Amino acid sequence: MATRARRPQRRSEALSRERIVAAAVELLDTAGEGGLTFRALTERLATGAGAIYWHVANKDELLDAATDAVVAAALAVEPTGAADPRDEIRAVALGLFDAIDEHPWLATQLATELSRSPSGTVTPRILESIGRRVRALGVREDSWFLAATVLVQYILGGAAQNAANARVLGPGANRDEFLGTVSKVWEELDPDEYPFIRAVAEQMRDHDDREQFLAGIDLVLSGITTLYVPGE
Amino acid sequence: MATRARRPQRRSEALSRERIVAAAVELLDTAGEGGLTFRALTERLATGAGAIYWHVANKDELLDAATDAVVAAALAVEPTGAADPRDEIRAVALGLFDAIDEHPWLATQLATELSRSPSGTVTPRILESIGRRVRALGVREDSWFLAATVLVQYILGGAAQNAANARVLGPGANRDEFLGTVSKVWEELDPDEYPFIRAVAEQMRDHDDREQFLAGIDLVLSGITTLYVPGE
DNA sequence: ACCTGAACACCGTTCAAGT
DNA sequence: ACCTGAACACCGTTCAAGT
Numbered sequence: 001m002a003t004r005a006r007r008p009q010r011r012s013e014a015l016s017r018e019r020i021v022a023a024a025v026e027l028l029d030t031a032g033e034g035g036l037t038f039r040a041l042t043e044r045l046a047t048g049a050g051a052i053y054w055h056v057a058n059k060d061e062l063l064d065a066a067t068d069a070v071v072a073a074a075l076a077v078e079p080t081g082a083a084d085p086r087d088e089i090r091a092v093a094l095g096l097f098d099a100i101d102e103h104p105w106l107a108t109q110l111a112t113e114l115s116r117s118p119s120g121t122v123t124p125r126i127l128e129s130i131g132r133r134v135r136a137l138g139v140r141e142d143s144w145f146l147a148a149t150v151l152v153q154y155i156l157g158g159a160a161q162n163a164a165n166a167r168v169l170g171p172g173a174n175r176d177e178f179l180g181t182v183s184k185v186w187e188e189l190d191p192d193e194y195p196f197i198r199a200v201a202e203q204m205r206d207h208d209d210r211e212q213f214l215a216g217i218d219l220v221l222s223g224i225t226t227l228y229v230p231g232e
Numbered sequence: 233m234a235t236r237a238r239r240p241q242r243r244s245e246a247l248s249r250e251r252i253v254a255a256a257v258e259l260l261d262t263a264g265e266g267g268l269t270f271r272a273l274t275e276r277l278a279t280g281a282g283a284i285y286w287h288v289a290n291k292d293e294l295l296d297a298a299t300d301a302v303v304a305a306a307l308a309v310e311p312t313g314a315a316d317p318r319d320e321i322r323a324v325a326l327g328l329f330d331a332i333d334e335h336p337w338l339a340t341q342l343a344t345e346l347s348r349s350p351s352g353t354v355t356p357r358i359l360e361s362i363g364r365r366v367r368a369l370g371v372r373e374d375s376w377f378l379a380a381t382v383l384v385q386y387i388l389g390g391a392a393q394n395a396a397n398a399r400v401l402g403p404g405a406n407r408d409e410f411l412g413t414v415s416k417v418w419e420e421l422d423p424d425e426y427p428f429i430r431a432v433a434e435q436m437r438d439h440d441d442r443e444q445f446l447a448g449i450d451l452v453l454s455g456i457t458t459l460y461v462p463g464e
Numbered sequence: 465a466c467c468t469g470a471a472c473a474c475c476g477t478t479c480a481a482g483t
Numbered sequence: 484a485c486c487t488g489a490a491c492a493c494c495g496t497t498c499a500a501g502t
Binding site: 107108111112124127128131132134135142144145146147148149150153154156157158160161186189193194195196197199200203204207212215216218219220221222223224226227228 | 339340343344356359360363364366367374376377378379380381382385386388389390392393418421425426427428429431432435436439444447448450451452453454455456458459460
């Protein structure tokens with residue numbers, strides 16, 4: 001009774017790249033970045049290591065595929081019918097924000113995604129989604145790439161930072177308590193070396209992640225409008 | 233002759249945390265993120281594994297220490313005497329940009345730094361440096377934390393993205409050639425799925441990393457001024 | 465207090481062998 | 484074409500033993 005066999009998984013439901021990637025995402029979600037190993041994967045899929053290597057070149061490719069699958073899903077629920085491109089940009093950004101929140105390993109992955117495959121599919125996907133709205137915003141054509149890139153950079157950076165916070169906490173932890181602790185540490189830093197940190201310790205403790213993230217988006221949007229939208 | 237003993241290192245110059253961290257930085261710089269192993273480290277320092285563990289708790293702590301050392305050095309050359317806080321912010325940002333450019337492993341490290349030690353020293357260091365200038369800019373007090381955080385997020389994200397590009401290239405590679413290749417890939421994407429990417433493929437090919445990074449800083453600064461500096 | 469180095473548990477990847 | 488699973492090389496970390 002105690003030694004219940006763990007998930008015999010319907011006997012051989014035909015291995016496939018998709019099933020492997022899905023299992024990888026599950027492992028990453030439940031066990032964290034360190035939880036994705038070929039041994040855990042073979043056990044969960046009731047197969048051998050070689051079988052996985054038949055469908056996937058190596059671990060890096062598997063991670064890329066997992067990232068791509070999750071990002072694609074997050075961007076699939078595109079906001080339709082929103083009149084203001086600004087609202088659409090906010091919606092796309094929040095979609096990624098939530099995806100990273102649900103799959104914290106995405107943060108690290110997205111940060112290093114760019115360093116891998118030059119023809120990586122994740123970055124173009126995100127850039128395309130944001131870029132269309134940048135164009136709709138009326139940004140000068142020669143600044144399309146710049147404006148879209150800055151936005152994407154902020155979105156990924158901001159979402160990643162929040163995921164990091166969430167990860168430190170771990171599931172079920174008390175966010176207020178955690179922020180309180182960090183805030184205390186900040187308040188006790190050397191007043192000569194860290195005057196600013198001390199001054200914002202309280203703001204840090206009371207800030208709302210989502211609100212702050214959106215305020216950052218608006219800030220970038222404001223800069224884009226001021227500098228790159230003619231006649232504003 | 234062929235089997236020259238590699239660096240006997242002046243026989244026992246007393247191991248210390250600093251020497252270990254310095255060796256770690258060297259290894260990371262020369263051999264990349266995967267190059268930092270305890271075996272390589274023991275060889276370079278002509279010692280045993282246990283000796284290193286006497287000075288450093290584990291690999292994560294070693295990576296944190298290496299990151300901290302490099303970031304501290306980058307921020308140490310603080311711009312003095314610049315009249316405009318905007319110029320100072322640009323200088324600090326470029327300092328980090330160059331540091332990540334010199335030590336590409338910093339990008340990944342900084343992206344995940346936040347997820348580690350809540351009392352991490354790297355983030356406060358950067359936030360402090362940027363925050364002081366944000367204050368000098370005349371930002372409303374209740375928006376100090378927000379404005380500084382957004383700036384730091386953009387700086388780290390932007391610098392990381394550039395480091396990623398540099399890393400894909402590898403030392404001595406031809407940047408123009410690389411961008412040309414990626415640009416070609418972008419131009420050949422599905423016109424229905426990726427109209428924006430196709431439209432900016434050329435801008436991407438011709439963009440200058442540093443220029444673009446600075447333009448992003450100015451964009452964020454413009455947003456901060458518009459939204460959070462009273463009377464502007 | 466500081467260092468040595470063998471040993472342990474674990475990992476990604478390969479590959480001869482099977483069907 | 485697809486899968487098995489033992490084997491290999493390598494890694495982070497521990498620890499009894501030394502000085």
